[in-house]
Each structure stands twice: as C-alpha cells, then as structure tokens.
Amino acid sequence: MILELDQVTVTFSTGPPLRRRALHAMRDVSLHVGEGETLGLVGESGSGKTTTGRVALGLRRPTSGTVSFEGRPFGRRRRELAGRMQAVLQHPHWSLNPRMRVGRSVAEPLVVLGRAERGEVREMLEQVGLEAELADRYPHELSGGQRQRVSIARALITRPGFIVFDEAVSALDVSVQVQILNLIKDLQADFGFSALFISHDLGAVRYVADRIAVMRGGEVVETADTETFYTSPAHDYSKQLLRAL
Amino acid sequence: MSPLLVVDRLAVDYRANGRTVRALDGADLEVAAGETVGIVGESGSGKSTLGAAIGRLLPRTARVDGGVIRVAGESLFELAPADLRRVRRERLGFVFQDPIASLDPTMRVGRQLTLVLGRGTGSGDVAAHLDRVKLDARTARSYPHELSGGMAQRVAIAMAMAGEPELLVADEPTAALDSQVREEVLDVVFSLAATTGTGIIWLSHDLAAVARRCSRVAVMYGGRVVEQGPAAEVLGRPAHPYTAALAGSAPATAARGTRLEPVPGRPPMLTGPSDGCSFAPRCAFVIDRCAHERPPAVRVGDQDVLCHRAGEPATIGQGATT
C-alpha cells in the first residue's frame, strides 16, 4: 500500500468573523492506492477532490483522520516527503514558472534535494516525447500540450513512487488530451509509479485508472473497479456521470 | 428565401508585434432562420474568431482580409455604425464563456436587465424574463458576484434573449460550469430559443455534446470549416479525416481496454493563407495534392467537405469507433 487515507475529515471555516460556518471539504474519506496502481478520483468542483489531492500530497493537514505513505503516517514536516511524491497540476499555463527556462524547471526537484543534475533533464525530456533542445526555451514558447509534458518530466525526475495528477489534461485540446493520457500510461509501465488521477471528466479517468472513486459533497459515494464504470455503477450519482458522457 | 446568416470565404488576420496570425482562412457557413448549428474546433481553429466576426466584435488587432458576412441580407462589414448597432440589437444575441465576467459587477441584475429591455420596463417584465430562464424573481436584487456560475449564465442568457434575437451566438457557454448545471443551462437555452424561433450558433470543442443538441454541425480546422452537415451524419459517418480523428479521440469513446491512437502533432498556427490543406501534415490519408492545392468544397452524402480525398471509401467513417 503506497498511500492510505483513513477516515480523513477536513473542515474549513468560512464567512465573516462572528458568523463563521464550518464547511466540510472532506468527510470521513477513506481511500488507498496500491503499489503501481492508478486510482481515479472523479467529482465536480466543490466535491472535495482537490482537497483530497492536497491532503494526499501533504499540503494540507487533515482535521481528523490519518494519512500514511509507504506504510508510515505523515511526519510533521512536508520536506520529509520531498522527491518521493510529486504532482502534475491543472493549468498548463501556470504549471511552469514563466521566468525560468524549461530545463531549470525540470531540474528543480533534483536541485532542491541537493543532487547534482547530470544529463537527467535532457533524458527525461526525451522520455516524455520532447526534444532535449526545449530545455533552453521559456514556457511561453511552448504549446499547452508541450508544457504539460514538461510538468510530467519535472514530476518524474526524482523517480517518485507516487504522483498526483490533478486535472492534468482538462485544459488541453481533445486531440492532445489523449496524447498526454497515453504518455501517462506508457510512463507508468516504464517507471512503475502509483498515481492518483483527479478529474471531473469520467471519460479521462476511466481511460487511465485501475479503480475509480467518485466524490460528491466531500464524501466518497462509490469506489469500484474501472470495469464497473463502463457498464453499471451502483450509485445514482455515478450513473448520472456515466450518462453525461 | 436567403439564409439568415451567410459567411462567405471569410479571412481574418491578427497582427501584433509585427507578426501576423491567420485566424480565419476562408471560412464558409450558412445558417437558416431558427436552425441550431454547433461549431466544433480545438483552440486555434478559429471558431471564436468566427463567432466574434458574426457580431463584428473582433478586437482591434484583427483585420478582415476578405470575405463577407451577411445577416438577413445585410453585409455586416459595410454597415454604418448606427445600422450595425441596429443589426446587433434586433437580430443578434451573444453569450460568452465566463458568465460572471460578462455581467457588470457594480450593478444589480435587475437593473442590468432593465437597461437591456429599454425604457418603461417594470419589475414585472424583469421577473418575466428571469422566469423564462427558470430563475426566481428575487434574483433581480442580487449582484453578479452573489450568483453561482449557472445562475449568472442564465442571467446572461436572459439578457441576450431579451430582444428575441434571430440568432444567438454562444461561445462555450457551459465550459465553466459543472456537468449537471451544464445540462440545465443548455436545456434553458435550447427550449427558450425554440419558443422564440431563435437560431443558435453554439461554439464548442466537444463534438459529441454539440451533436446531441444541434441539428447541424460545422467542424473547423486551420481557420476553415472543413466539414458541415447534419449532426448525426457528421458524428456517425465523418467524411473529413480530421472530423474522424476528433470523433475518435475523446477518451469517453474508448471501449474498455482499448488504446486510442490520437492524431500526432497539434493544430497549426497559420501566418498567412494556407497553400494546401492545413490538416495535411497530420493526416493519415495525405497525397501530393494536399500540400499545395487548397481543397474545394465537395458534397459527400449530406455533408460539405473540404478534402481532396473526400468520398473515397478509405477515408470515410474512420475513427467513428463508438
């Protein structure tokens, strides 16, 4: 078991002072991601899937419940997880620092760990189907699909055991989406990482995931093998998502 | 009777920093009164430029490099400002992608509607227009930021439809909304348009979604409409290789365990008129002619297709794997 969320609840307080209200972004969410497995997480905005991603990455501490990574509960410091867990995030436009050359962005996770970069950047760019020469370009010279490939290269460079893809293809053109989804599948076969694939698009999730969890209103309403989501999901809401495809 | 909207060989360039980008490269489109047409294309295909051009709403960096648009017989680019305003007011309505940004944040919804409806509008009229988009009359007292995305888009639709236009241009009106709300908003648009006899041009990147709602579909690529015809035909038996690729590349269409083979490469960025077919570099059926001869419109079944090999058995129905 690479990642396990056990009865995780996250509560935000919102509203003006004196009239604060508690908002449950996650309510008793239990999920697990197995070795080499891709867990898909489907839900709409406000369903709590983004918060779930942040909790899985150790960016947000749960209000209650435990999160364990590789069998051990998260430590107090986020840095302990550095390099072993990475993310590919939503917006290709903002996923790379516009003031940094692509190569430096890709190398950053290595530099942060204090490791020297010895040709890994070029190697990794080629792995994700880009020319090594792109390392010297700035992000604005790249297309959305290319930028998302660069994000994937950056996530893979420390050879992490676990990667979170948060809406990683949602902002891309349809014909490019499939290119990236295929790339993720191929890289997973090569590198053997586990993944949490978060998206509002059941079609994309179904295409890459081994198992799928459906979230709504902060709760997981159904978890089942991907197979189920081609034919007959149990929960009404899952059925509705399937119909909308 | 002539069609409500005619776009004929429209070419539009954007110029910035001494660079020219060709957004439309001879686009043709016809929409009859009351017809619902979906325009499908990826980013850079020119669909938004086409949508904006229909209201002569192009940004200042744009330049029309040829072609005409006729709305109810009037040539849009030759109209005097007063006539243009009249055409926009009486015949056209627009709905955009970001509903909250399209409303004035400093004004209550009711007041904005009143402005659109004109002088002498009572609160009853406002309530009636809100009711048409299935909103409570109390919504009139809200400011745009107090509304959800779906509600704001309904207000925008109520405003666009207030003058009962003959044609509603909707540019990705549901892209910012959740799937459930999306369906509700589309229900509102299409049922309202059906009662007022308004034609719809719906710009989208989602071929399947468009085909479910619209009677006709036009597929854009490289600034041209490469295929248009009845929705079911275009989706089910695409005659242009690009349409076929698009229909077959949505992850949702993949059967369990199959691997989709997307078209390699990415959409072109034209800097001037294309010499041949702009899809040629990515096309599996490319022949010599494609690179240097612009394909003319060919009739295949019920579809108009811009492809040199249109109608050849090898190119038909590819990728329509559903």
Place this chain on the structure above:
Amino acid sequence: MRRPLDLLSKGGLGCLLALVAFALGSTVDLAGDPDAIVGPRLAPPGPEWWMGTDNLGRSMLPRVMEGVGTTLLLSCTAVLLTAAVSAAFGILAGYRGGYLNEVVLRLVEVLYSFPAIVLAVLVAAVLGPGQFAALASIVLVTIPLMTRLVRAAAVGVSQRDYVTAAVISGARLPRILGRHVLPNVAGTIAVQGTYALSVGISVEGGLSFLGFGVQPPQASLGVLIRQGGSYMIAAPWLIIGPGTVLVVAILAINVFGDGLRDRLEPRETRSLT
C-alpha cells in the same frame, strides 16, 4: 509576449533621460557655476542667461540643472528604499498570509490614512528640516501603495501551480520566494517604482516649497519654486523654469510608467477571440 513600448511612453522615457542628462550637466558646470553671480538681479531670459537670473543675480539655468539633479537623486534613492522594503514585506505577507499578513496590512492602512503632505510635514517636524527628512517622507508616502500592490501580486503568484509544484518538491522558503515569487512580481515593483518616483518628486517639491525639505543654498526644484514664488509678478521666469521642469518630469514618468505597465502587466483583456 514581449511587446515594444508604444510611441508615447518611448517619448516619456526619452524626456526622462534628457532630464537626467540635463541634471548631469550641472556636475561638470556645463552651464556655469550655479552659485556664481553673473549679472544683474532678476534679469529676464537673454542670450547670456537663457532662463534669466534670480534675486541675487545668479543665472537660473545652472541652478535649475542642479535642482533637477537634487530632486531626481533624492526621489530615486527614496524609491529604491521603498522598493526594497515593500518587496520584502509585500512578498512575505502575500505568500505567508495569516498573522504577518494582517500586521503588514494594518500598518500600511495606518500610513495610507495620512494625506501625503501631512505625513511629510510630520516627518520633517520630527526629524528636523533637511534632505534626510525629504528622503524619509518620500519613503513613508510611497510605501503603503507599493506594499499593497506587491502583496496583492504575490498572493496571486503564490497560488500558481509552479509555486505549489516547488513546495511539493520540498523547496525551502528562500528558494520559493527568491526564484518563484520575486521574479514574477518584479514587473509590479518596476511599474509601481515609476509611479512612486513621480510621487517622490512632487513630495520633495511640496516639502521644500514649504521650507521643510532641501535647504538653500542647495537647489532643488522645490527650493527654486519657493524662491521664485516671492517674485512671481516681477520675474515670473523664476517660477516658470523650475515649474515647467517639474511638470515635465512628472508627466514623463507617468507616461513611461503607463507604457511599462502595459508591457509588463498586460491585463487579462477579455478578448472575443
């Protein structure tokens, strides 16, 4: 992505550079010694003294040159200080949020609530009149707006995915702020810097005009206008010369700042394309 400056702001920049060159001229006494008495008192502009002479018979041209230099130097130094302080606090408050953010915002609001000239006079009253008071006044007057805008920009940048990705990779605070946040708010700092410069020039002018800033015999635009004010009817050129330069300087900086803003911070214009 990078667009060139438009013609107007290029003109502003040219004007500004010309003023700097004009001011540099005084360091080599290009137009003569600003303190030397060269002719009759209150002589109108003529071939020997292009901008006339003052009440002591000193040629105005070298005095205006020196004045522009003093004013620009003072304002630039102050703006650099403002930029450094605002960048540090704005970025930290914007990225960290929470308690620090509240403290910075409240402090800034307190400063902001004083009208500029009242604040400047207050500072001069505490520190005593002089160049240092003028410098401190400009810094205090320009800090609130710049800090607020840098903070707002930093809040936006902090939410971007590349910052999150750096945090996930385990980057420490100095790296995140220095490599990711600062370079992406630098445009805001530069643009606000130009506006702060024009505010600085007018604060110096006002303060010295009131007699709390730069002290004669050293010339600054404010000092010259103050001195010219006494002879406004008899010798209007005493006030027209430095006054025009002041207006031109502020106008040039603002026009240049607008161009810089359009180039560095292109607003997300809702185009229909």
